[in-house]
Amino acid sequence: MLKIRIVKRLNPPKYHAFLVPILSVVISLMIMGLFLWARFGKFEKVVEAYREMFSWPFIFDYGLPDTISKMVPLLLAGLGLSVVFKMKIWNIGAEGQLYLGAMATTWGALFLFKNVENSLILIPTLLLMGAIAGALWAFIPGILKAYLKLDEIVATLMLNYIAAHWLNYLIYGPWKDPEGYNFPLTAVFPESSWLPMFGESGIHSGVLIALAMVVLIYFLMYRTRWGFHLKIIGDNQTAARYSGINVEKNIILAMILSGALAGLAGGIQMLGVQHRLQHGFSPGYGYTAIIIAWLARLNPWAMIVVAFLFGGLMVGSEQLQIMMRIPISMVYVLQGIVLFTLLASEMIFNYKIEILIPRNGGEKSWR
Amino acid sequence: MILKVLSAAVRSGTPLLFATLGEIITERSGVMNLGLEGLMLIGAITGFMVSYNTKNVYLGFIAAMIAGAIFALLHAFMVITLRVNQVVSGLALTMLGTGISGMLGRSYIGQVAPKFSEMRIPILSDIPGIGEIFFSHDILVYLTYILVPLTFFILFKTKPGMILRAVGEEPSAADSRGINVYLVRYIATTIGGAITSAGGAYLSLAYTSMWIENMSAGRGWIAIALVIFSAWEPFKAMIGSYLFGGMMATQLRLQAGGKVNISANILMMLPYIATLVAMVIFSSSEKFRKRIGAPTALGIPYSREEKT
Amino acid sequence: MLLELRNIVKKFPGGIVASDHVNFDLREGEVHTLLGENGAGKTTLMNILFGLYRMDEGEIYLQGRRVHITSPAHALSLGIGMVQQHFTLVPSFTVAENIALGLKKYKFKVDFKEVSKRIEEISKLYNLNIDPSAKVWQLSVGERQKVEILKLLYAKAKIMILDEPTAVLTPQEVESLFKAIRMIKESGTGVIFISHKLREVMEISDRVTVLKSGKVVGTLNRDELDPRKLANMMVGRDVVLKVEKKPKEPGKIVLRVSNLHALNDKGLPALKGISFEMREGEIFGIAGVAGNGQRELAEVIYGLRKPADGKIELLGRDITHTSVMARIKMGISYIPQDRNGVATCPNLSVAENLFLKDQQGEFLFNLKDVVRRSLRRIEKYSILTPNPNFPLKLLSGGNIQKVVIAREFENEPKLIIAEHPTRGLDVGSMEFVYRSLLKARDEGKAVLLLAGDLEEIFTISDRVAVIYEGEIMGYVEPDPSNLEKIGLMMAGVRDA
Numbered sequence A: 001m002l003k004i005r006i007v008k009r010l011n012p013p014k015y016h017a018f019l020v021p022i023l024s025v026v027i028s029l030m031i032m033g034l035f036l037w038a039r040f041g042k043f044e045k046v047v048e049a050y051r052e053m054f055s056w057p058f059i060f061d062y063g064l065p066d067t068i069s070k071m072v073p074l075l076l077a078g079l080g081l082s083v084v085f086k087m088k089i090w091n092i093g094a095e096g097q098l099y100l101g102a103m104a105t106t107w108g109a110l111f112l113f114k115n116v117e118n119s120l121i122l123i124p125t126l127l128l129m130g131a132i133a134g135a136l137w138a139f140i141p142g143i144l145k146a147y148l149k150l151d152e153i154v155a156t157l158m159l160n161y162i163a164a165h166w167l168n169y170l171i172y173g174p175w176k177d178p179e180g181y182n183f184p185l186t187a188v189f190p191e192s193s194w195l196p197m198f199g200e201s202g203i204h205s206g207v208l209i210a211l212a213m214v215v216l217i218y219f220l221m222y223r224t225r226w227g228f229h230l231k232i233i234g235d236n237q238t239a240a241r242y243s244g245i246n247v248e249k250n251i252i253l254a255m256i257l258s259g260a261l262a263g264l265a266g267g268i269q270m271l272g273v274q275h276r277l278q279h280g281f282s283p284g285y286g287y288t289a290i291i292i293a294w295l296a297r298l299n300p301w302a303m304i305v306v307a308f309l310f311g312g313l314m315v316g317s318e319q320l321q322i323m324m325r326i327p328i329s330m331v332y333v334l335q336g337i338v339l340f341t342l343l344a345s346e347m348i349f350n351y352k353i354e355i356l357i358p359r360n361g362g363e364k365s366w367r
Numbered sequence B: 001m002i003l004k005v006l007s008a009a010v011r012s013g014t015p016l017l018f019a020t021l022g023e024i025i026t027e028r029s030g031v032m033n034l035g036l037e038g039l040m041l042i043g044a045i046t047g048f049m050v051s052y053n054t055k056n057v058y059l060g061f062i063a064a065m066i067a068g069a070i071f072a073l074l075h076a077f078m079v080i081t082l083r084v085n086q087v088v089s090g091l092a093l094t095m096l097g098t099g100i101s102g103m104l105g106r107s108y109i110g111q112v113a114p115k116f117s118e119m120r121i122p123i124l125s126d127i128p129g130i131g132e133i134f135f136s137h138d139i140l141v142y143l144t145y146i147l148v149p150l151t152f153f154i155l156f157k158t159k160p161g162m163i164l165r166a167v168g169e170e171p172s173a174a175d176s177r178g179i180n181v182y183l184v185r186y187i188a189t190t191i192g193g194a195i196t197s198a199g200g201a202y203l204s205l206a207y208t209s210m211w212i213e214n215m216s217a218g219r220g221w222i223a224i225a226l227v228i229f230s231a232w233e234p235f236k237a238m239i240g241s242y243l244f245g246g247m248m249a250t251q252l253r254l255q256a257g258g259k260v261n262i263s264a265n266i267l268m269m270l271p272y273i274a275t276l277v278a279m280v281i282f283s284s285s286e287k288f289r290k291r292i293g294a295p296t297a298l299g300i301p302y303s304r305e306e307k308t
Numbered sequence C: 001m002l003l004e005l006r007n008i009v010k011k012f013p014g015g016i017v018a019s020d021h022v023n024f025d026l027r028e029g030e031v032h033t034l035l036g037e038n039g040a041g042k043t044t045l046m047n048i049l050f051g052l053y054r055m056d057e058g059e060i061y062l063q064g065r066r067v068h069i070t071s072p073a074h075a076l077s078l079g080i081g082m083v084q085q086h087f088t089l090v091p092s093f094t095v096a097e098n099i100a101l102g103l104k105k106y107k108f109k110v111d112f113k114e115v116s117k118r119i120e121e122i123s124k125l126y127n128l129n130i131d132p133s134a135k136v137w138q139l140s141v142g143e144r145q146k147v148e149i150l151k152l153l154y155a156k157a158k159i160m161i162l163d164e165p166t167a168v169l170t171p172q173e174v175e176s177l178f179k180a181i182r183m184i185k186e187s188g189t190g191v192i193f194i195s196h197k198l199r200e201v202m203e204i205s206d207r208v209t210v211l212k213s214g215k216v217v218g219t220l221n222r223d224e225l226d227p228r229k230l231a232n233m234m235v236g237r238d239v240v241l242k243v244e245k246k247p248k249e250p251g252k253i254v255l256r257v258s259n260l261h262a263l264n265d266k267g268l269p270a271l272k273g274i275s276f277e278m279r280e281g282e283i284f285g286i287a288g289v290a291g292n293g294q295r296e297l298a299e300v301i302y303g304l305r306k307p308a309d310g311k312i313e314l315l316g317r318d319i320t321h322t323s324v325m326a327r328i329k330m331g332i333s334y335i336p337q338d339r340n341g342v343a344t345c346p347n348l349s350v351a352e353n354l355f356l357k358d359q360q361g362e363f364l365f366n367l368k369d370v371v372r373r374s375l376r377r378i379e380k381y382s383i384l385t386p387n388p389n390f391p392l393k394l395l396s397g398g399n400i401q402k403v404v405i406a407r408e409f410e411n412e413p414k415l416i417i418a419e420h421p422t423r424g425l426d427v428g429s430m431e432f433v434y435r436s437l438l439k440a441r442d443e444g445k446a447v448l449l450l451a452g453d454l455e456e457i458f459t460i461s462d463r464v465a466v467i468y469e470g471e472i473m474g475y476v477e478p479d480p481s482n483l484e485k486i487g488l489m490m491a492g493v494r495d496a
Helices: A016-040 A044-057 A064-086 A094-112 A119-148 A152-172 A206-223 A225-235 A236-241 A246-272 A283-297 A300-324 A329-350 B002-028 B036-054 B057-081 B084-108 B130-135 B139-157 B157-170 B173-176 B182-205 B218-230 B234-257 B265-286 C042-049 C073-077 C093-101 C110-123 C143-153 C171-186 C198-204 C226-233 C294-302 C324-329 C339-343 C350-354 C368-381 C396-408 C425-443 C455-460 C480-490
Strands: A003-008 A351-359 A362-366 C003-012 C018-026 C031-035 C057-062 C065-067 C080-083 C159-163 C190-195 C207-212 C215-220 C254-264 C269-281 C283-287 C309-314 C332-335 C415-419 C446-452 C464-469 C471-476
Touching: A016 A044, A016 A329, A016 C003, A016 C455, A044 A064, A044 A362, A044 B182, A064 A094, A064 A206, A064 A246, A064 A283, A094 A119, A094 A246, A094 A283, A119 A246, A119 C254, A152 B218, A152 B265, A206 A225, A206 A246, A206 A300, A225 A236, A225 A246, A236 A246, A236 C190, A236 C339, A246 A283, A246 B139, A283 A329, A300 A329, A300 C480, A329 B084, A329 C324, A329 C446, B002 B036, B002 B130, B002 B139, B002 B157, B002 B173, B002 B182, B002 B218, B002 B234, B002 C057, B002 C065, B036 B084, B036 B182, B036 B218, B057 B182, B139 B182, B139 B234, B139 C065, B157 C093, B173 C073, B182 B218, B218 B234, B218 B265, B234 B265, B234 C171, B265 C446, C003 C042, C018 C031, C018 C042, C018 C057, C018 C065, C018 C215, C031 C042, C031 C198, C031 C309, C042 C190, C073 C080, C073 C294, C093 C110, C093 C143, C093 C309, C110 C143, C110 C283, C143 C159, C143 C171, C159 C198, C159 C471, C171 C190, C171 C198, C171 C226, C171 C480, C190 C198, C198 C226, C215 C455, C254 C294, C254 C446, C269 C294, C269 C309, C269 C332, C269 C471, C283 C425, C283 C455, C294 C446, C324 C332, C332 C396, C339 C396, C350 C368, C350 C396, C368 C396, C415 C425, C425 C455, C446 C455, C455 C480, C464 C480, C471 C480
Parallel strands: C031 C190, C031 C207, C080 C159, C159 C190, C283 C446, C283 C464, C332 C415, C415 C446
Antiparallel strands: A003 A351, A351 A362, C003 C018, C003 C057, C057 C065, C207 C215, C254 C269, C254 C309, C464 C471
């Protein structure tokens, strides 16, 4: 009888770390290519589409600024999620926390501090408001998880929907720009609240904040006792309690930090890119960030690369939509396929498949 | 008026009920599938496409279930065989389902397909009150009346159901009795996916007769909450689904009637806030906190030789 | 000959040879014991026979016929059954449901009347006393074990493997288990009994095969059995189970608990008014069958569980309401019974586990520093690990316990709570634990030893109390002549 079993590799070769992502992207592009081929009917068109998709987002004068401005929220939200994922707390609510950040920042810029003209005071205040709002939104499921053992996946999901409807309520209702031809968007923020740009490059200074946060999160997670405590909680909550760690308090703290970073992402998106709150300002940054955190294996440095590539993927697909009339839903399909192949190939490379054939005197196996 | 609302509660609770039942079956085997939203959309678009092109709603409905089963199978392969994180795989499934349904559905926007029509059940629908609420719907609603007790019966009264629960509770115990844990989980995930997809098909074939992008509108996520709310039991899932269906229906009615001057968006938050509040109330009760009914091995991949 | 294993070889990833050309056989109606230290390869060998592991080389003959066992279910269908250390029962199911789960006879509906009737018959025949409609989670450990045995009897197993069945039982329960084993043997079934407790092995075995590091040391017949010889074969040297103990010099009072009450996880009273005092430089043993409040007592003193009533004083300070962290800092160390579930993080490294509770440099943390500092502890406690960054879960049970002991002892404790500190350990590691505890006592620390193994309690304790259902039944002198008395007190007889 032929038997197949899957065995975990004890020491996967180092080059897997590079080989796996590259291979899986190639595989998903091939799958996606079949879709495109079916659509265009001509193979040349597929090649053209891919050329467009892989050059545009990474060329300085074309898509690069856009890629970077998409990288920033992905990176920030992903960093936040890496903190809670380390504890095996599944915060799916980065999207909602990001909305709250954007809403709080908008509130400050348009109403609360609309007469403050000193950017040096105004911008940090507004971003802080965003971070606090995101933190509060994450605090709710955090405290419910810590003290009532409420499933955080469901709680954060519900809060995402509540946040989305709240945001819609504001931009369709009280915050609607009176001169906006009835579109669901707010008025433009005063220019004193805009994040400064790097000259004419079209890249806003929010990217510096995001990179600073990478350093901060790295420091917190790998160089402080608190980071070690989160690691202990993530591996064995009982052992954490036994070691005198306050599990409940740390769950809440980690959720707050996670939400604050997502809220900050929302705030930066407002002040750096949009300059007004409008419907659909986030193409699911908070959800994509989950994937980014996971693919970067919760490592802050790796997250820069992964977030940059995903930003490029988003920009590239938008470009395809404009140039070749490929619908935006294609982007989700591509992201889904990339994700599945990435996850699958990572696992396949971490495990080896053994085929066993019984022989006389035992069984032989091929690996 | 009140009868109309209750009847509407059953109608709008039905897609939730399909999805919740599907997920209960999946989770009872120890697999968590967070891709319900994607599966519902796949079901909705497949059902619509097939029904539009063949002019046969039944074919559409069956095709939707098959499509759901195929996508659930993908999730099963990822999490059971490859042991990918179940949360991440579920999210990827939702992303894929949203994308594919949007892509396939582009040319169908604005079209109308045949739909399941109302079928009053002769004698039962004449019962005052009850008849209007429960027996004046389409055939898919009646299908759930069979599906709920059937799921309960199979889960708790038969050998296959016992095996399914054992796999979700104590996979090593099941394994030592010669039960193929992987196979049971594959089957449960696939069947669960098919039933979830049926909930999506209900939206495009019975609730409306159109395809609208993202038409599941978060029902898949509510279903995930409802599974916990129902303590993984089919009859409680039915009650929960109608409760939330009722809330959704009321909100639509208030909106349409324009009697109450509250923004539609505020009303739309209601089901989500209610889910959250209900979960908080249930969680604070001692019995529920210990998650009686929750499969102990939920979300944990199984492997026999792990300890070596 | 009922069963023959020839030249069985099993290698695990990482190069460990768990079975090295092992030969073993079993006759009908005999109890053949596999004796050996933990890690000697007893369980591995039986897991191969039961189809859980696949052997790399070797042959298995069942009644002279060559068989290839592919899975536990296959083994069962061949008449080979095994009661594993970790029970394979579904807790939320009834006994009858658990039994019916594996029955091929029922495809869709289970005839529970028939199943229950059979269960009652078997239960009566072997004096097991099992109610088929009881939910498994409501049963005691001893009863669960009987359900496992019943399961095999129901399946008409010809070969029954019992993996360390007595580890979780009271002396009285062991007696009743042995009675059942004798009856099973009478009916012609061959029993493979796995153990490392010499006293029990002497009592029940017809033949004994001793394993050491995956190899067979030798097989002895009943008339050749001698505890000294067996111990010698097991470890390859004479075991000094009588550990040297200096006369006791108790100092001032370290711990005083008064009228302690607490609830268990199910919300039922687990401690009902416990009071005692402990002094510097003494080992206070509390004997009792597992589940009589020992764990709750340890947790309440350590701060993991809130007492419902009563008072705890450490060196004269009331600590009843302080946190675990505060108590660690005040010098309470705790070696919990559950090494893997409570005391360690299995996926973290050896070094990280050695410094799990470390508070040095409250805010900053440097992994490199931890690894560097761990080297000294690894050496001092002779922890066998390839390197400090090795995942803890890949170490053997004895080495994991050494990690726990190293951490708890290096924390400069005033009080050490040791809960079943040698459970599941081999003789060599046991000796290490005893010596460590005695050394701590001689250094003036107070040691609270909670254990069920009387040999263990008597070997090292200065004073012994017996706990039963959350109450202290009385105090006993740690002297072998009191064995009978203590056994009765453990069963709930006061002042026997």
